[in-house]
Amino acid sequence: xxxxxxxxxxxxxxxxxxxxxxxxxxxxxxxxxxxxxxxxxxxxxxxxxxxxxxxxxxxxxxxxxxxxxxxxxxxxxxxxxxxxxxxxxxxxxxxxxxxxxxxxxxxxxxxxxxxxxxxxxxxxxxxxxxxxxxxxxxxxx
Amino acid sequence: xxxxxxxxxxxxxxxxxxxxxxxxxxxxxxxxxxxxxxxxxxxxxxxxxxxxxxxxxxxxxxxxxxxxxxxxxxxxxxxxxxxxxxxxxxxxxxxxxxxxxxxxxxxxxxxxxxxxxxxxxxxxxxxxxxxxxxxxxxxxxxxxxxxxxxxxxxxxxxxxxxxxxxxxxxxxxxxxxxxxxxxxxxxxxxxxxxxxxxxxxxxxxxxxxxxxxxxxxxxxxxxxxxxxxxxxxxxxxxxxxxxxxxxxxxxxxxxxxxxxxxxxxxxxxxxxxxxxxxxxxxxxxxxxxxxxxxxxxxxxxxxxxxxxxxxxxxxxxxxxxxxxxxxxxxxxxxxxxxxxxxxxxxxxxxxxxxxxxxxxxxxxxxxxxxxxxxxxxxxxxxxxxxxxxxxxxxxxxxxxxxxxxxxxxxxxxxxxxxxxxxxxxxxxxxxxxxxxxxxxxxxxxxxxxxxxxxxxxxxxxxxxxxxxxxxxxxxxxxxxxxxxxxxxx
Numbered sequence: 001x002x003x004x005x006x007x008x009x010x011x012x013x014x015x016x017x018x019x020x021x022x023x024x025x026x027x028x029x030x031x032x033x034x035x036x037x038x039x040x041x042x043x044x045x046x047x048x049x050x051x052x053x054x055x056x057x058x059x060x061x062x063x064x065x066x067x068x069x070x071x072x073x074x075x076x077x078x079x080x081x082x083x084x085x086x087x088x089x090x091x092x093x094x095x096x097x098x099x100x101x102x103x104x105x106x107x108x109x110x111x112x113x114x115x116x117x118x119x120x121x122x123x124x125x126x127x128x129x130x131x132x133x134x135x136x137x138x139x140x141x
Numbered sequence: 142x143x144x145x146x147x148x149x150x151x152x153x154x155x156x157x158x159x160x161x162x163x164x165x166x167x168x169x170x171x172x173x174x175x176x177x178x179x180x181x182x183x184x185x186x187x188x189x190x191x192x193x194x195x196x197x198x199x200x201x202x203x204x205x206x207x208x209x210x211x212x213x214x215x216x217x218x219x220x221x222x223x224x225x226x227x228x229x230x231x232x233x234x235x236x237x238x239x240x241x242x243x244x245x246x247x248x249x250x251x252x253x254x255x256x257x258x259x260x261x262x263x264x265x266x267x268x269x270x271x272x273x274x275x276x277x278x279x280x281x282x283x284x285x286x287x288x289x290x291x292x293x294x295x296x297x298x299x300x301x302x303x304x305x306x307x308x309x310x311x312x313x314x315x316x317x318x319x320x321x322x323x324x325x326x327x328x329x330x331x332x333x334x335x336x337x338x339x340x341x342x343x344x345x346x347x348x349x350x351x352x353x354x355x356x357x358x359x360x361x362x363x364x365x366x367x368x369x370x371x372x373x374x375x376x377x378x379x380x381x382x383x384x385x386x387x388x389x390x391x392x393x394x395x396x397x398x399x400x401x402x403x404x405x406x407x408x409x410x411x412x413x414x415x416x417x418x419x420x421x422x423x424x425x426x427x428x429x430x431x432x433x434x435x436x437x438x439x440x441x442x443x444x445x446x447x448x449x450x451x452x453x454x455x456x457x458x459x460x461x462x463x464x465x466x467x468x469x470x471x472x473x474x475x476x477x478x479x480x481x482x483x484x485x486x487x488x489x490x491x492x493x494x495x496x497x498x499x500x501x502x503x504x505x506x507x508x509x510x511x512x513x514x515x516x517x518x519x520x521x522x523x524x525x526x527x528x529x530x531x532x533x534x535x536x537x538x539x540x541x542x543x544x545x546x547x548x549x550x551x552x553x554x555x556x557x558x559x560x561x562x563x564x565x566x567x568x569x570x571x572x573x574x575x576x577x578x579x580x581x582x583x584x585x586x587x588x589x590x591x592x593x594x595x596x597x598x599x600x601x602x603x604x605x606x607x608x609x610x611x612x613x614x615x616x617x618x619x620x621x622x623x624x625x626x627x628x629x630x
Binding site for chain 2: 095104
């Protein structure tokens with residue numbers, strides 16, 4: 001499975017490298033290094049594919065943590081999408097609340113207090129103490 | 142300077158203690174915080190986090206049987222068994238003293254070995270550097286805990302990611318898809334934070350992290366005379382072994398601790414005590430892992446060759462501050478080099494003084510429920526990555542890399558070589574192309590220069606050894622299958 005995936009990725013990147021000149025050995029072009037590396041990737045992928053029997057079967061991999069991972073990625077992705085638009089305080093409060101209340105199913109009140117408290121502390125630390133330019137967003141904080 | 146070493150040690154200890162945040166994630170997340178500092182202070186603080194985490198990792202291993210980071214796995218076995226027998230304090234003391242002795246030994250060796258090695262490396266031209274980087278990759282694959290092919294595949298992916306952005310020699314845009322932020326290439330910080338910080342969190346649902354902690358009493362902290370006696374030689378052996386394993390690319394500190402445990406069990410008069418609270422099972426691996434962490438700085442500082450993902454990120458930190466690590470570091474930036482070494486002497490002393498009296502405080506940190514801890518880490522990952530270049534594209538890269546890291550773990554791929562490949566990609570490509578240009582396109586240039594040909598011969602030897610081992614394993618597997626079929630029939 002792993003070997004096949006890397007062969008597919010390698011082939012796709014090779015297609016995308018069409019416009020990159022390989023050059024000559026005396027004058028290597030921008031495409032030389034990527035194409036050499038893709039060649040190596042395809043070769044290692046093929047070896048893995050050939051030795052697939054010695055790897056654990058796909059069905060043997062435990063996926064019980066997958067729903068947790070998907071929820072976490074979805075909430076984080078939503079927050080990244082609005083980070084520069086809504087600004088640090090609103091986005092981070094929503095992120096922490098989402099993760100503690102929605103993913104971890106903690107009580108709403110404690111999740112809300114935790115989110116606001118931690119975001120306030122982080123804002124004070126990074127923005128006020130360390131003078132880091134955090135995104136301000138439409139509401140200027 | 143001392144203040145930054147102190148801060149690094151404290152943060153490093155916390156990073157080592159908390160399950161789910163390894164030294165790499167800790168350093169990556171905190172890297173942007175050092176941007177306001179000068180290079181010497183930044184590297185002192187980041188290195189403090191690194192060796193502090195090696196100290197801290199032993200605390201969770203001994204008190205909770207959860208390794209704070211991978212190198213502490215061996216300490217879990219006998220450290221936790223000692224804690225169960227009421228000797229948690231003694232185990233923590235032995236781990237701290239062993240770490241101190243080994244860390245100091247490692248720094249002394251680093252002081253003695255790095256400058257002459259850097260002097261030798263000044264003779265290196267592009268062909269030698271190309272050969273050295275190839276040797277680094279092959280050694281990494283050879284020493285890796287996963288298979289050689291998987292490691293090389295990961296390194297190739299890292300090298301490919303390193304090709305993204307403007308080609309420095311021709312000005313061509315490579316794989317940037319009209320995203321202007323990708324013109325500068327993919328940063329090491331979003332990749333490292335994603336793969337190791339977020340990836341680790343995605344693989345660790347809060348339900349599997351338990352907070353059952355053995356709390357040692359302060360008066361029980363000192364080992365008795367018999368425990369001191371039993372730990373002396375394992376500490377000495379672990380220090381020497383760890384340093385030399387640490388110089389070799391790969392997950393050296395992890396290998397060093399496993400190797401030390403095996404050595405101690407082999408030389409022990411009571412091997413049956415291992416697994417049931419043997420003092421040597423704590424003293425040896427803890428010393429080896431700390432000494433290896435220091436040993437890993439030798440190739441990084443003297444040759445500019447990162448031997449693992451942590452040294453790769455530390456190297457990136459120096460580069461961000463405009464200081465290229467490598468042979469010229471000692472002569473052109475002696476303040477950074479010697480300031481860094483001096484901080485390590487002091488840092489080890491600080492960690493010894495801090496770790497034992499503050500063990501109660503660190504234990505209380507362990508009681509924070511993981512369900513509240515990891516959202517905090519996700520927030521710091523986003524802040525840290527955004528702070529590097531104030532680019533939301535980098536934050537997206539971090540998230541994608543987090544998902545990639547999760548999948549790689551599922552399919553038993555070690556993400557560390559990917560980061561290493563990404564770090565060395567620009568130097569590797571530049572030295573390879575420079576070598577070809579200066580030889581007029583003649584590949585034989587790598588075989589006509591003594592240093593380059595020696596390094597490549599070493600690569601060939603290692604690959605041959607690995608191939609023989611692989612064939613032997615295959616042959617044994619076939620033999621076992623044939624025997625099983627014969628018996629079945």
